[in-house]
Amino acid sequence: MTEHFAFHLKTTDGLARLGEITTSRGVIRTPAFMPVGTVATVKALYPDQVRDAGADILLGNTYHLMLRPGAERIARLGGLHKFMRWDGPILTDSGGFQVMSLGKIRKITEEGVAFQSHLDGSRHMLSPERSIEIQCLLGADIQMQFDECIELPAERREVERAMELSLRWAERSKRAFEAQRAAGGAHAGQALFGIVQGGTDAELRHRSAAALVDMDFPGYAVGGLAVGEGHEAMIATLGQTLPALPTDKPRYLMGVGTPLDLIESVRLGVDMFDCVMPTRNGRHGYAFTWNGALNMRNAKFAEDMSPLDELSSCPGARDYSKAYVHHLIKSGEFLGAMILSWVNTVFYQDLMAAMRDAIAHGRFAEWADETKARITKRPA
Numbered sequence: 001m002t003e004h005f006a007f008h009l010k011t012t013d014g015l016a017r018l019g020e021i022t023t024s025r026g027v028i029r030t031p032a033f034m035p036v037g038t039v040a041t042v043k044a045l046y047p048d049q050v051r052d053a054g055a056d057i058l059l060g061n062t063y064h065l066m067l068r069p070g071a072e073r074i075a076r077l078g079g080l081h082k083f084m085r086w087d088g089p090i091l092t093d094s095g096g097f098q099v100m101s102l103g104k105i106r107k108i109t110e111e112g113v114a115f116q117s118h119l120d121g122s123r124h125m126l127s128p129e130r131s132i133e134i135q136c137l138l139g140a141d142i143q144m145q146f147d148e149c150i151e152l153p154a155e156r157r158e159v160e161r162a163m164e165l166s167l168r169w170a171e172r173s174k175r176a177f178e179a180q181r182a183a184g185g186a187h188a189g190q191a192l193f194g195i196v197q198g199g200t201d202a203e204l205r206h207r208s209a210a211a212l213v214d215m216d217f218p219g220y221a222v223g224g225l226a227v228g229e230g231h232e233a234m235i236a237t238l239g240q241t242l243p244a245l246p247t248d249k250p251r252y253l254m255g256v257g258t259p260l261d262l263i264e265s266v267r268l269g270v271d272m273f274d275c276v277m278p279t280r281n282g283r284h285g286y287a288f289t290w291n292g293a294l295n296m297r298n299a300k301f302a303e304d305m306s307p308l309d310e311l312s313s314c315p316g317a318r319d320y321s322k323a324y325v326h327h328l329i330k331s332g333e334f335l336g337a338m339i340l341s342w343v344n345t346v347f348y349q350d351l352m353a354a355m356r357d358a359i360a361h362g363r364f365a366e367w368a369d370e371t372k373a374r375i376t377k378r379p380a
């Protein structure tokens with residue numbers, strides 16, 4: 001694991017950026033979409049399908065994996081990469097966000113968050129130090145600071161309190177990560193990212209970003225969004241937050257988003273994304289295609305033998321008919337979820353590859369306008 005973590009900004013087109021992140025487990029081409037593999041699997045897909053779709057990096061989740069099968073157990077079994085047979089980079093979230101959305105009977109203090117498992121009610125505690133310890137036990141290449149993300153809408157003083165707590169937790173996360181490095185629990189090919197909070201308040205966002213930049217992280221996430229604020233507020237907040245971050249470090253917008261969200265966020269200068277949408281919506285019968293999103297439960301597809309999306313690079317989108325996928329989804333068959341998870345994961349990777357190509361050729365604005373018209377048109 002000699003390769004040091006590094007970000008190389010290759011070129012820009014307006015605020016849009018083309019780059020590469022080097023980790024000890026491989027290179028991440030940015031702008032990048034990172035499939036979510038919360039419990040050590042990208043649901044309904046084999047790792048080879050995820051790799052062949054073009055994904056360079058996957059996401060794992062501290063909250064879920066600490067509860068089952070357990071971080072120490074995964075470490076005993078050789079780490080998350082070996083466990084799930086993914087040899088590329090893995091980014092893990094720090095767990096705070098998931099405790100707030102899934103954990104039960106939570107108690108937040110300066111120390112951290114005490115909670116009960118949503119699986120069996122067992123008692124657990126997450127702190128910046130324990131979160132970093134778990135992420136190192138998992139062997140994550142990119143780790144996230146322990147933060148508090150509050151649901152919007154919220155009172156400004158609540159947003160300010162959570163943002164300031166997250167800054168104190170950023171300091172503690174960084175010290176814990178450095179201690180892990182010194183003790184051999186982490187190496188130079190791994191990185192810890194800070195997370196900017198502050199709701200949709202520009203002043204709080206600037207304070208959070210400035211304080212994190214002072215702590216000097218190798219990458220910065222914009223957190224606290226995709227929590228119900230809506231597309232316009234998210235884009236407005238991004239426009240206020242991104243300029244406060246250094247251009248020579250990656251920017252990761254957490255939990256985003258729809259294809260339209262991705263295009264508009266890349267236009268503003270975001271480099272990395274994650275979202276459960278391609279796989280979760282796939283399991284619920286939605287297909288992302290180059291002619292808009294299709295709800296495969298719709299009876300209009302019952303006798304439509306045309307392919308899901310003949311423009312897709314996914315064999316599943318070209319080989320299977322809408323009628324067949326409609327039947328599988330209506331029947332609740334596993335293959336329906338498998339096909340649509342595959343089609344959607346490939347669509348998201350093809351979308352990112354097209355963005356990278358447009359930026360490389362200095363035609364992102366034109367490409368974005370053409371593509372938005374195509375993929376947001378209401379399907380016939």
Ligand SMILES: Nc1nc2c(CCc3ccccc3)c3nc[nH]c3cc2c(=O)[nH]1
Nearest residue numbers: 059060093097149223224225226254255
């Ligand atoms: N730590 C953190 N995570 C967030 C996630 C989960 C992203 C994630 C990472 C890795 C695996 C799964 C999920 C968010 N998802 C939507 N909005 C989000 C905001 C935050 C946030 O402010 N902080």
